[in-house]
Amino acid sequence: MSNTGNTLPPAQQSGGINWFKYASPQTFFPVAGKLIPLFAIAALLLCAAGFYIGFFVAPTDSQQHDAYRIIFLHVGAAWMSMFIYLVMAFWAGLGLILNTRLSSMMASALAPTGAMFTFLALWTGALWGRPTWGAWWVWDARLTSELILLFLYIGFIALQASIDEPRRADRAGAVLALVGVVNVPIIYFSVQWWNTLHQGSSINFSNAPKMAMTMLIGMLLMALGFWAYTFVAALLRLRCIVLERERHTDWAKEYLEKTA
C-alpha cells in the first residue's frame, strides 16, 4: 500500500475487529470494567433461576430423597473447576508463546477462582457422599484426581507468588499449568476408566440425559450462573493485577489519580 494518506490498520479497513488491539492491558482494562456489571447481572439471574428450580420446583428423588439436591451445586462447581483449568492453561500457554502480558495476567486472574470451585466440588461432594455412600471421603479415581487438580491450582498460585519478577513468574506458572492439563481428561474419564464409587457422568455426548428435564434445566442454569460468576471474579482480579503491574505507566497513574 503506497497510499500514505490511508492510516487505518488493515483489520479496520476490512470491517473486522482488530483483536490484537485488546491484547494490551491499557485497552482491555476499561473493556473489562464495562463487562463486569453485565456478567454480574447474568450470574445473579442464572443462579437465582437455577436455585429456584433446584430447591423449589424439582421433585424429591425416590432413592436419595432431598440429599440429591446437592447435585445442583456440585456438578456446576466440578465442571467449572475443570473448565477454568483448561482456560487458564490456554491463556498461560498463549502468554508463553506470544509473549503477551495480558494473556499471562488472565491466567493468574483465573487460578484462585478455579481453586475455589475445585474446593467447592470437593466440599459438596463430601457432604453428598456422607449420606449416600456413608463416607465423607474415599480414595477413588474421581475424588483423588479432583484433589490433585486442587493441588495444581495451589501449586500454580504458590509458584507465581514465590517469584518476584512478574514475567518470570508468568513463564514458570505457564509451564506448570500446561503440564497439569493432562490431569483434566483423567478426572473427566476417571468414572469410565476405573471402577469407582462415584456415579457416571450426569450428561455425556453419546446418550440422552439420564435425569428428569426439570433437574437437568436446574443444573444447567446453575452451571451457567457459575460460568458468568467466573467472568465477574476473574475480570475483577484481572483489573487488580493490571493496576498493580502497570502502576508505573502513564495511563495507570492517570487512572489511579482520577479514581482514588
Next chain:
Amino acid sequence: MIWDSWSDFFAMGGYALYVWGSIIMVAGCMLGEVASLMLRRKSILQQFGGQRRSGAKRQGARDENAA
C-alpha cells in the same frame, strides 16, 4: 412448589446438614471472593492513588514556597 411450609424447606427432608452445608459454603465462598476482590481494588487505589495525590500536593506546596 414442592414444600408444605418454610420449616419443611429448611429441614430438607432430614438432610439439612448436608444440603445447607453445601449451599452456605458455595454462597459464602462466592460472596467472600467478590468482597475480597473489592477490598483489594480499594487498597490498590488507596495505596497508589493516594500516594500520588499527596505527592502532587507536596509538589504544589513547594511551588508556592518557591514563588
